[in-house]
Amino acid sequence: MTITPGRTRTASRRTRRRGPAVPRHSLPPAVITAEPAYAPAPPPREPAEQAPPARSHRAPARRSYLRAAFVRCALYLGPLSVAAAAAEPLAEVPWPVPLATLLLGWAAAQALTCTGVSVARRSGPAAAARLVGGGFAAVAGLWCALVWIAPDTLVGPYRGLALVVGLGGLGTLATVTAALVTRAEAAIVVWSLPCWLLAASALAEPLIGRTAEVGLLLPAAIVVALVRAFQPVLLPGISGRRPRLSPAELRRGGGYLVIGASQAVLVGLVWQAGPSGSTAPFWLPLLLAVPILEALIGWHTGQVEAGLDSAEDGADYRRHVRSVTLITIAGLLPPFAVGVALALAAYQLPAATSSAVVLGLAGGTLLGGVFAITYLLAARSRTGIAATLAAAPPLVTLVLPLLPLPSSGPLPDAVAVLAATHLAGLLVVALTAQPAPTADDPRRTS
Template sequence: MRRHTARSHRARTSRSYLTAALLRCALYLGPLSVAAAAAEPLARVAWPVPLVTLLLGWAAAQALTSTGVSLARRAGTTAAARHVGLGFAVVAGVWCALVWVAPASLVGPDRGLALVVGLGGLGTLATVTAALVTRAEAAIVLWSLPAWVLAAITLAEIQPVGTLLPAAIVVALVRAFQPVVVAGRRGRRPRLTPAEVRRGGGYLVIGASQAICVGLVWQAGPSGSTAPFWLPLLLAVPILEALIGWHTRQVESGLDAAESGAAYHRHVRSVTMITLAGLVPPFAVGVALALAAYRLPAGLPGFADTQSGVLGLAGGTLLGGVFAITYLLAARGRTGIAATLAAAPPLTAAALPFLPLPSSGPLPDAVAVLAATHLAGLLVVALIADTDQTLDDSRRTS
């Protein structure tokens, strides 16, 4: 009977992490759909507008998701949603100030359009963040369907979406913050603990570093092309989400199921080795694509654009692996290490022009830095496994 109960629990756990991974992937399609539907206004603003919006919004989303989840456990979903709303309200104010003072060369000829584009992007990321902290992923996916439809209409060039896109963004935003909109008596706002603040700060660094990496690879590509760069990321997200979910659930369930510290030690080592096996393919494929880019025949028509496109694919593949390793380390409580690893590529890219090293160009340099970071991340995941096992063994015996 005990074995049957454990088997049933493992089956439910497997279904739960797979369902959660699929829901998160569907939730992330909301911002992608909004970006696709807003292709026309995005083309009319300067390139820093979407990049700065991504930097502010993604960094805030990472930090507020971390702290908001903790608040939801302690004070409920209303307090967590209010925390996310206030955080993004501050970010929106920062964006408005930046648009107000920035020169026209950085925002485009229409300053009002740049303001609206940025606020729309921040509102979409706020919707995703509120859905994650209030556990309303499934509901927000349904309320994001209008944005999916508008993206399909835009890609098919059927007709301009006009004001329908802002309406779709607002509708999903209001539904995401429903706990705040329909809340009754307001209670006392809970404060974050020092540990939560430190963890949120680590996720803030992670989010900002990831956004900068996206900008580096995007702008270094051929004429700002996004198709080769985004393709591997879109393909890797569902797989890597499932892998990270499986790893964390296996480690947590093993702590209760193992009958001794030695058994748990073996369990964590096996889980880590399987996880590493899942994180190696992005590194191998990215390096192979980078090497293939330099093996292309020089007489190939459009050689430069083809080489840059292949390097863009390599950069996107390696970046997806770095994202996965970063989130895995953060999920295991190694937020400081994860933040350091995430910040390494942008800091290295910024330092390269001042170092006496040969350079092949922005895109090859970015790919090389991401490959080195990916390899370092694999080594870190392997090395911290023994430390995690020692800490968990001490918990079992204490």
């Protein structure tokens, strides 16, 4: 799941200043014409001659949120398929290598997606892809430096293998980020099919025998998808300086950087706290929750935007947003309820191994819910609150062993912190039902 800010908040800022004041929710914000935004109303017609009411230009977008969520989930299968195909080399490097790759790549992906969408809105996909490419090039250089100076206990005896593993993971995340900011998700899904096939071949290796070709073809498949994602930069005749980011965009990108880094650290904590050699219980509920939560967040943001067309005034719009928020909270409750139920059931099991497996399932379920709440708050321009909520669980989990409090172990502590964060996130979503107006948003209701 990657946070993609809205793309229509400033589309009509210029046209809305040309005419006299009218009700704020009269026209869709994405409509831009060469004529004045508000023209005098025509004389009233007879009932028999009245034309049918015009449909909102955002109606097709509201109906397509499920398709958009499906395409994004298919896009996210690219990094997962690369990880599945590279299971053998991943097993040969110490655990800090994939964890550090996830930390650097996921944090960069969140920050560059946020800023890249703004750049693409102003200067086009080529400039956005150039920004993403430059950011990930810097991260790749940092990874090379870390592999060069890190001791063998962290990167293993084969530094070349650790270098290739990290660069492959960063390249895959760069592909996804470039696809999001240039709106080429569907095309990148098609170009990622070789990675899917290699992952299927690696997973079927116990049945069909050893497939040495997977390790040889995987780097080529990663490079092919990477080149297609950065096609706007590689095309001849497309040039220009990278636009400078405003202070507000830099602050927003910094908040997204904190969100991404905190999420990566939390994934690593739950992963390492789980039972040794058993990662399926941790990843399974998280993977199952991603499509549902993507659709829920897409529905929520679409309904909030739709209220700008249907509401008569600010009070009506606020009532609409509160109703949408109430339904969204109801959709976010099942991960919390299931996670808490699994955590309580884990303490009733006699075997320690079974209890750890069930706790891993509880941690993955609660983690998916916390991610969804964080993404929802960030999509509603509550970036500071989202960053605080995302950073709280890893900080509390790291501080707990230093406090004179009884502890049941790293995994139970992590699950308890996730449950408390999930509950606090639900309360925050309820208390911040009204979207935060931004300085560049002409559709404020206050």
